Amino acid sequence: MTEERMNMSAPEDGSEDFAALLAEHDAVADRVHPGQKVTGTIIEISGDSVFVNIGIKIDGVMDRKDILDADGKETLAVGDTIELYVTGVSSQEIRLSRSMGGSGMAALEEARDAAVPVDGRVVATCKGGYTVEVLGKTAFCPGSQMDAVSVADAESMVGRTLQFLVLRVENRGRNIVVSRRALLDRERQENLEKVLAELNVGDTVEGRITRTAPFGAFMELAPGVEGMIHLSELSWSRVGAADEAVSVGDSVRAKLLSVSKDDKGRVRISLSRKQAEGDPWADVADKVVAGSVMEGKVVRTAPFGAFVELAPGIEGLVHISELSWTKRVHKAEDVVNVGDVVNVKVKEVNADARRISLSLRDAEGDPWQDAATRFAAGTVVTGTVESRAQFGLFVNLAPGITGLLPAGVIKGCKNAAELNKLDKGDSVTLTVQNLDTAARRISLAPEGYKGAPAREDHSWKQHASTNTSSSAGGLNIMAQALQKAMQNKR
Structure with missing residues (x-):
C-alpha cells in the first residue's frame, strides 16, 4: 500500500486518536457492509494487490489474481470500471472480491457470515434440486432456488459455473445449502432501489423487451428490474397481441407512468412506449393532406363504413357511400375486410376533432369522368x-x-x-x-x-x-356521431 494511502491522521504527541479512528470506521460501516455489491474504478495495481476507488474516503483492495486470466495475464488496467463484492470492512481498508475464494469449512462459513457470493459448478441434478461444488465441498441447491423463475429444463443447468450465496453450513460440512435465487433477488433489490432513486414519473427510459404476456410486454430497466408496458400503451396503432408491436430482445424507449406496490408489497413499474414516441396527431397536417391519395390498412369495420389506418395511431373513416362506384354496398364487408391494404383519397382533415374523411372509390377514379x-x-x-x-x-x-x-x-x-x-x-x-x-x-x-x-x-x-346513397359530403351526421363516440371510447 502506498505511503499516502497508509498515512492516517494522528496527534503530534504520537498517541493514536482512537476516537477519530472509531468515528471513521463507523462512517465507513454506514456506507458499505460485507456482502454488498459495489462498482469502482481501478486506481493502482501494485504487487499482489489492486486498489479500487468505490466513491468513499477509504479505497478498496482486491487480490491481483482476481484480474488474471488462465495464462496469468491481467484482464483489466488502471482506469477500468469493475463490479465487486465487499468481503471485509475496517477503518484502514475495504476488502473486495469478485467472489469468495479459498476452500474448506472456514471459507464456507466466512462466505455465509459475510453474505458474499461463491463460485459453484452444477455437477448433477438430484431429488428436489441440484448438486453443486463450492469451495472444494459438495452442496445442495433446491430446485426453487436455482433461478428467479422456474427452470423448464433442469438438465440444461448441469455443467454451468454460477454464483451462489451460502445459506447453511451444518454437520461439519455434510449439510451445505446454497441459493442462486437469493443472490439474484438481492441484486434485483439493489438495482430496483437505484432505479427508483434516479427516475421520476414522466421520465423517458430505455430498455430491452424480455418477455411478452396476453396483457402486454415486460421491459428490463436494469438487471432483474422490469417494468410493464400494457397492451394499450405499446403502440398508437391498435394491437391485439404484444408481439404485433414488439419482439423479445427489442431495444425500446418508454415513458415512466407510475410506480406502485401490490397487495404483497411488490413494486410495479408501469411504462408507456407510445407516449415516449409522441402524439401522432400533433403533426397530422404534415402527414395527411386533403386531396392526396394514401395507402392504408383497414383496421375495423362498422355499419356506416370502414376505418383505415394511414399511419400508426392515425385513422380515417371511409363512409359506406365512399366505398365503391361499381356496386351497391350494403355493408363495408361487401368491399373490404380487416387487414386489407387499400389506397384511399383524403377528402377532409379535422385535426382538432381527430377526424379524417376518406374515399376508396375516389382513389380508384370516377368511371363517369370520361x-x-x-x-x-x-x-x-x-x-x-x-x-x-x-x-x-x-x-x-x-x-x-x-x-x-x-x-x-x-x-x-x-x-x-x-x-x-x-x-x-x-x-x-x-x-x-x-x-x-x-x-x-x-x-x-x-x-x-x-x-x-x-x-x-x-x-x-x-x-x-x-346505388349511390348519401354520396355527397363524406360523413353524414349519424356517421360523425358514431365515429366520435367510438373515438371517445378508445
Missing part, C-alpha cells in the same frame, strides 16, 4: 342486364356505369318480345339515346330505334338513390 366520350348519343354499346323492373331494364355498360332501357321504348320496338325475355346476366347490344353526365344517367334504345326519346322516368331517381 363517360361523355365513351357513351356519346348514338354510340352502339354492349352491356349486361343488371336488373329488370316494371319501368324497364337496367343494363351495366362498364364498372360503375348503368344505363336504362325504358319499358316504353321496349314496347314500341319491333323486337320487344326478345327484349322482354332478357334476364339478369344476359348480354344485350343497344344504342345510347341520351346522356346526362351531371345526373349520371344514360337512356338506351334498341339498335335502329326510330321512336321519340322516352320521357324522364322517376324510377331513375329511385335507382340512383339506391
